Amino acid sequence: MSDELASIPIRSLRKWFRQKRRPLPWRQNRSLYRVLVAEVMLQQTQVVTVIPYYLRWMERFPDPASLLLVSDEALVKFWEGLGYYGRVRRLRLAALALLSRPEWDEASLKCLPGIGPYTAAACACFALRQEGAIPLDGNMARLLVRFWGIWKDIKSSSVRKSLQQLLARHLSKHQICPDDMEALIELGALVCQPKSPRCIECPLNKRCVAYQQGLVQKLPISQKKKPFELFQRAAIVLYERGFFWICPAERVKGLWEFPSFPYVDELKLEEELRLKGIQTFAMQCPPITYQVTRFRTRLIGFLLVERENLEILAHWQRVTWKEIQEKPFSSGHKKLLHMALNFFGGLDLILK
Known part of the structure; x- marks a missing residue:
């Protein structure tokens, strides 16, 4: 990357930041x-x-x-x-x-x-106002790659290192302060957005290579993300005499969820449930889809009011209505919990 790259118009950047910065709560009492x-x-x-x-x-x-x-x-x-x-x-x-x-x-x-x-x-x-500290996040990196017209993978460590070195030079030459770092991050987040950048509003556009050469939609370049892995699970929400049955989450330590098992074919779910000792269901919930990193889960819940022949496993825990609302749940099971509380709450009123 050449030393002839355009310098960042700091005065224009500072003026924009004074006018447009968001009043975020962590920007107070730092x-x-x-x-x-x-x-x-x-x-x-x-x-x-x-x-x-x-x-x-x-x-x-x-x-x-x-x-x-x-x-x-x-x-x-x-x-x-x-x-x-x-x-x-x-x-x-x-x-x-x-x-x-x-x-x-x-x-x-x-x-x-x-x-x-x-x-x-x-x-x-x-927080510490340390000179030379360069918090290069994704927003700032995207903005700088477009500004300097860098045709390399934005996610590569070499590009990140080069961007930090260029900014370090600006720090020494143009007296860039910590507020300018935050201004670059803010500009990347609000204006130099990934898909719909608002270049006309950008205080850097006169020196921006991507804008001046009509390359904004082509930069930055990055490797394609890996496809999502889809998991399908059926969850059993058993509400028995005022108690729920829950178990520790399989993937995340410290969270709870309803007992669940994987399934392949939704049309065969009833058969699989019968094999587990469940003959009738109170209600089948609409599918819930949630995602953690590149793992996507499709969860179907079955709300039960009778255990029937369902085996209660050793790691399951029986909790009260109040206790279950105090437990931390994984995101998909949290939605299922809300459905269950609404359903069984109404059912209790009817039975009373």
Whole structure:
């Protein structure tokens, strides 16, 4: 990548950022803990989804010490809906580690549990105001690849490293500050979007290679994503004399779900259920489709009010109506739980 690449018009960028920046809650009172929580929540999760979770989190856990007073299961329940549940366990460990020393920098932050190069750089840049910390996220990378017209795979480590080196040069030549890093991320998120970039609004468009050469829709280039793997499962929601039966989730530690089994042909599900000792069903739920990384699951729930000959396995747990609502569930089974509560709640009223 040549030294002759265009310089970023910093003044135009700053003016745009002052006018257009979003009033995100983590941009207020930027303590290291608050920025850390926001950055971990934002991993693999959209801003609009994170905002209510962040606000609730800060109300319940305003500082690292408050995380000492909650159980793992309660913490996972609080995180329920954000997914990638390993994040919340590592976040607790990282946040508690902040209590161990008074001063931090990008290098020491990388040693915290679950904190990768980007999160460490973001915390150092936004909370510690560390000069030279470059939080290169996907939004900023996409913007810079278009701005400089880079025809290489945006996901490759060599391209990411080159972008960071170019930005480091700008830091020294043009006195780029931490706020400028955030402005580039914001510009990538709001204007230089993946599929429908709003180039006319962009303060960098006069020097942008992709815009000036009509290549915006062709950049960045990246390798195709691997296809999704589809799993089909049938779940049994047994509500027996005021109690539900649940079991630990198969894929995610710390979560709960309804007992389930894989199936191949939906037309043969009734036959499979009979083989498991179930002759009649209270109700078959509409299919629920949910996704974790590249694994997609199609879940069909069967709501039962009688055990019949269904075998209760040793790892199943019987819980009350109140207890089941306090348990953290995986996303698909959480939707199934809502269906079950609505159905059995109405059924209880009828039977009374």
